[in-house]
Amino acid sequence: MIRIESDRLHLRTFVEKDAKDLAKLMQKNKYFWATYEPLHDAAFYTEEAQYRKILEGIHLQRSNREYSFGIFTKDEQQLIGHISLYAIKRLPYSSAFIGYSIDEQFTRQGIATEAVKEVVQFGFNVLNLHRIEAYVSPKNIASIKVLEKSNFKREGLLRELLYINGSWEDHYIYALLQGEYF
Template sequence: MIRLEGNRLCLRTFVESDAKSLAELMRNNKYFWATHEPLHEEEFYTEEAQFKKILESIHLLRANREYSFGIYPKGSNKLIGHISLYAIKRLPYNSAFIGYSVDEKFTRKGIATEAVNLVVQFAFSTVKLNRIEAYVSPKNNGSIKVLENANFIREGLLRELLYINGVWEDHYIYSLLRDEYRHK
């Protein structure tokens, strides 16, 4: 298990016993998150499906291909979001993507920004990446603000990148390079 400590948050990689709380987080935010990502089949929101996802993430972690963290308030076991460093590619790329979601009740409190900064620090110092990328919907002002607060740079617009709930959606691509990173 990997733990990252922030000022207000603790991030830790998921373990099998997190399946119930992860399924509950997914169910509670199903429609809130569906404004910017696809709705899933009902089975996705079950403890069994999340258990399988956690097993897969543990396998990918052991292969240094993905790090999936739960987001918790410091000193609490209450899961309030998740964040992943995923699709890790080694040289000649040495890059990865970052993605995150926070429980609707905890948005607009700087939680995603703190979590992104913790994972960025981990990505550059421990995983030794050179570049971190993120896709974000032009309609997702909250997530755009999170990335820009973490010093990510908007590189361009990817047209009709993702098929979300019956519609092809454009997404911005943002990136942060190791040389641009400023430890906070």
């Protein structure tokens, strides 16, 4: 298990016992998050499905291909989001993508920005990545602000990148290089 402490948050990689809380978080934010990501079938939002997802994440972490963290309140009493470094590629790329979601009740408090900065630091300092990328919908102003506050730079528009709830959606690609971070 990997733990990261910040001023207001406790981030740690998921373990099997988190499945129930993760399923509750997913169910609670199903329609809020569906604005910018696909809705899933009902089975996805169950404790069993989240348990399997956590097991897959543990396997990917062991093979150094993904790190999925729960975002908890400082006292670790409440799961309020999740954040991942995923699709990790080693040289010649040495890159990964970052993705995050915050419980609607905790948005607009700087939590996503704080979590992104901590996971970026982990990616550059511990995993020694060269580049961290993010996709974001042009409609997702809040997430764009998170990335820009975290010093990510917009590199372009990827047309009709993702099929989300019945239509193809454009996404910006943002990136942060290790040399820009330090």
